[in-house]
Amino acid sequence: xxxxxxxxxxxxxxxxAQSVDQQNEVNLFSPPNIKKFADYLFCSHDYxxxxxxxxxxxxxxxxxxxxxxxxIAYSKIGNYSKAAKLFASIxxxxxxxxxxxxEYYKALFxxxxxxxxxxxxxxxxxxxxxxxxxxxxxxxxxxxxxxxDKLPSENKFLSHFEGTDFQRVKDFYSWKEAPPYKSSLVAGxxxxxxPGLGKFYVxxxxxxxxxxxxxxxxxxxxxxxxxxxxNFRGWVFGGLAAGFYAGNIYGSIAAAQIYNVxxxxxxxxxxxxxxxxxxxxxxxxxxxx
Amino acid sequence: xxxxxxxxILVIIxxxxxxxxxxxxKKQFAFAKNLYAxxxxxxxxxxxxxxxxxxxxxxxTFEIYELMGKSYKMxxxxxxxxxxxxxxxxxxxxxxQIYQAKIEIIRANILRRTTxxxxxxxxxxxxxxxxxxxANEINYWRGWALMFADKWDEAAKSFAxxxxxxxLQNLAEKVxxxxxxxxxxxxxxxxxxxxxxxxxxxxxxxFLSLGWNVLWGYVTINSFAxxxxxxxxxxxxxxxxxxxxxxxxxxQNFAKEKNLIITNKALNYLQFDFYGQKx
Amino acid sequence: xxxxxxxxIFSSTIIFAQTDWQKWGKANYSYAxxxxxxxxxxxxxxxxxxxxxxxxxxxxxxxxxxxxxGDNCAFSPTxxxxxxxxxxxxxxxxxxxxxxxxxxRDMDFIAKFDFYPRVPDGHFYDPISLYTLNKNEIKYIPPSxxxxxx
Numbered sequence: 001x002x003x004x005x006x007x008x009x010x011x012x013x014x015x016x017a018q019s020v021d022q023q024n025e026v027n028l029f030s031p032p033n034i035k036k037f038a039d040y041l042f043c044s045h046d047y048x049x050x051x052x053x054x055x056x057x058x059x060x061x062x063x064x065x066x067x068x069x070x071x072i073a074y075s076k077i078g079n080y081s082k083a084a085k086l087f088a089s090i091x092x093x094x095x096x097x098x099x100x101x102x103e104y105y106k107a108l109f110x111x112x113x114x115x116x117x118x119x120x121x122x123x124x125x126x127x128x129x130x131x132x133x134x135x136x137x138x139x140x141x142x143x144x145x146x147x148x149d150k151l152p153s154e155n156k157f158l159s160h161f162e163g164t165d166f167q168r169v170k171d172f173y174s175w176k177e178a179p180p181y182k183s184s185l186v187a188g189x190x191x192x193x194x195p196g197l198g199k200f201y202v203x204x205x206x207x208x209x210x211x212x213x214x215x216x217x218x219x220x221x222x223x224x225x226x227x228x229x230x231n232f233r234g235w236v237f238g239g240l241a242a243g244f245y246a247g248n249i250y251g252s253i254a255a256a257q258i259y260n261v262x263x264x265x266x267x268x269x270x271x272x273x274x275x276x277x278x279x280x281x282x283x284x285x286x287x288x289x
Numbered sequence: 290x291x292x293x294x295x296x297x298i299l300v301i302i303x304x305x306x307x308x309x310x311x312x313x314x315k316k317q318f319a320f321a322k323n324l325y326a327x328x329x330x331x332x333x334x335x336x337x338x339x340x341x342x343x344x345x346x347x348x349x350t351f352e353i354y355e356l357m358g359k360s361y362k363m364x365x366x367x368x369x370x371x372x373x374x375x376x377x378x379x380x381x382x383x384x385x386q387i388y389q390a391k392i393e394i395i396r397a398n399i400l401r402r403t404t405x406x407x408x409x410x411x412x413x414x415x416x417x418x419x420x421x422x423x424a425n426e427i428n429y430w431r432g433w434a435l436m437f438a439d440k441w442d443e444a445a446k447s448f449a450x451x452x453x454x455x456x457l458q459n460l461a462e463k464v465x466x467x468x469x470x471x472x473x474x475x476x477x478x479x480x481x482x483x484x485x486x487x488x489x490x491x492x493x494x495x496f497l498s499l500g501w502n503v504l505w506g507y508v509t510i511n512s513f514a515x516x517x518x519x520x521x522x523x524x525x526x527x528x529x530x531x532x533x534x535x536x537x538x539x540x541q542n543f544a545k546e547k548n549l550i551i552t553n554k555a556l557n558y559l560q561f562d563f564y565g566q567k568x
Numbered sequence: 569x570x571x572x573x574x575x576x577i578f579s580s581t582i583i584f585a586q587t588d589w590q591k592w593g594k595a596n597y598s599y600a601x602x603x604x605x606x607x608x609x610x611x612x613x614x615x616x617x618x619x620x621x622x623x624x625x626x627x628x629x630x631x632x633x634x635x636x637x638g639d640n641c642a643f644s645p646t647x648x649x650x651x652x653x654x655x656x657x658x659x660x661x662x663x664x665x666x667x668x669x670x671x672x673r674d675m676d677f678i679a680k681f682d683f684y685p686r687v688p689d690g691h692f693y694d695p696i697s698l699y700t701l702n703k704n705e706i707k708y709i710p711p712s713x714x715x716x717x718x
Contacts, residue, residue, distance in 0.1 A: 207672065254666075258708070
């Protein structure tokens with residue numbers, strides 16, 4: 001009999017425990033449930049909602065992994081300044097600190113705060129808070145390719161890159177050191193010599209042809225009109241020819257400027273594509289396995 | 290007796306814990322509905338997603354997706370709305386729910402102006418024997434899809450199949466009647482420059498066009514007549530044909546512009562002054 | 569079939585999760601269709617005498633000629649608008665040079681597709697900011713882009 005009562009009591013305690021647990025489970029806004037829900041949102045790529053839920057969780061709990069994931073979520077949705085702040089807040093003692101530090105630099109990089117990034121790197125290096133590995137320094141050197149600051153020496157720059165990256169980065173470095181810009185002055189002078197030639201110089205061939213045809217045809221009409229003593233028409237066509245001639249010189253100068261902005265744009269784009277493919281030299285942690 | 294009491298207590302404990310869970314989900318759904326009612330659609334979706342995550346027995350799945358879809362629709366995110374309504378359809382438990390989800394998909398397609406898709410789905414519904422009793426409603430939404438597809442005459446025919454839809458039928462018929470024919474406007478401008486503009490009520494532009502065409506036509510013909518072939522070719526290409534083609538282009542554009550004013554007036558009426566069901 | 573539909577919906581859910589990467593509220597959408605018809609600004613302008621004369625001449629050109637001779641300019645802003653804007657932004661001489669260059673580029677019917685982005689009504693986007701010779705004002709937009717801020 002005693003044995004039976006004991007068994008019943010055990011069963012009852014299990015049920016009561018289960019019931020208490022279930023009441024916890026049904027509180028949709030208990031911290032563990034908020035975290036569970038946030039994890040689900042994070043893995044469904046619903047990053048803003050995930051970040052807001054994580055922050056709700058962090059208002060009552062401290063958890064470095066959750067802070068890290070919040071920062072990742074903000075970084076994914078393009079709120080880099082907020083991400084950088086959160087990555088910087090990760091505790092130095094945390095096992096995630098080295099990754100958070102790299103992600104912090106990546107967020108600064110994506111926020112295009114290259115000077116902030118470099119200052120921070122230099123301060124960390126000087127303060128000896130922790131040792132920066134060659135891998136960590138890649139972003140530091142890469143940031144020079146995005147600004148107009150004096151580049152570090154080629155050897156020093158390239159010593160941080162190896163394998164297949166080396167040649168690509170070397171090409172980027174060479175481009176940055178001597179960008180293949182076109183000179184506005186040369187474009188203008190060429191168009192002054194032969195209308196349209198300046199446009200050829202900046203690779204706008206058909207524009208060059210039409211500029212030549214317009215100036216030449218109107219010039220010829222003016223010449224024939226003057227020859228036939230149709231002076232009024234001669235002046236009209238001559239004026240137009242002069243307008244097209246001078247306009248083309250002006251246009252060639254402007255086209256050289258646009259060309260330079262375009263190749264700079266393409267260069268920065270290819271840098272970004274390369275960095276994205278390399279995930280900014282940072283190993284990505286998969287939280288959704 | 291003693292055993293019965295113990296058993297009774299156990300049952301109460303067990304069902305109470307389940308009731309707590311039920312109650313929490315119910316409250317959460319009411320909370321989400323409140324957010325939706327107060328036009329806080331983003332947060333409504335967050336709370337619906339929370340409910341979906343914790344609703345392990347899928348009791349609310351259809352309702353969740355349906356309300357989520359409606360929230361996206363109110364936010365103007367029609368593609369997301371359509372995807373979510375499709376989720377609702379996949380989780381529907383009754384024929385009525387399937388129909389409800391399909392109609393919501395059709396309405397979102399109308400608003401997204403993918404009216405071909407809306408009409409295709411309406412055809413599928415009309416051909417499905419399960420929904421024969423819904424013929425009136427199907428015709429009603431077909432009418433709306435056709436109005437958004439700028440096929441007002443067909444819309445009027447669709448509304449005519451429903452007894453209580455005279456207002457929309459009249460509106461669609463009137464719009465169809467009031468609209469200018471782009472083909473006719475274009476065609477008469479080929480024969481008499483400016484006629485298309487005059488047909489669409491743009492008298493000044495029409496007569497100006499006619500004047501330019503007469504002037505450059507006269508100058509061109511004169512040059513050819515005086516054997517000044519080069520001058521004639523230049524005047525024909527750079528002046529006469531320029532204004533002749535411009536007149537045709539204008540005639541068609543004016544008709545399009547006028548038609549857009551007419552249809553937009555009708556669509557604005559439907560959006561702001563019509564009190565029946567809208568997409 | 570159902571499995572395929574489920575996979576499709578799952579993958580689309582991930583793609584469309586991006587919709588919610590920014591908070592949004594009630595949309596103010598309209599049943600009416602937005603028109604892309606070209607509206608002229610025929611108002612007179614008396615900021616300075618040169619601009620007043622130029623604007624009056626252009627208004628007359630638009631009213632009596634441009635509006636009835638069809639859509640002949642492939643660019644946005646149109647050549648005459650480009651002229652007006654460039655004179656307003658710079659001066660009469662530089663503005664005229666910019667206009668002659670633009671007119672030459674307008675005649676070139678070959679290379680437009682490779683160089684210019686488009687505006688929604690299909691015209692090539694070619695703002696004056698690219699040609700004032702102020703490098704800081706040049707914002708390069710690739711030709712694959714549709715520009716909405718016109």
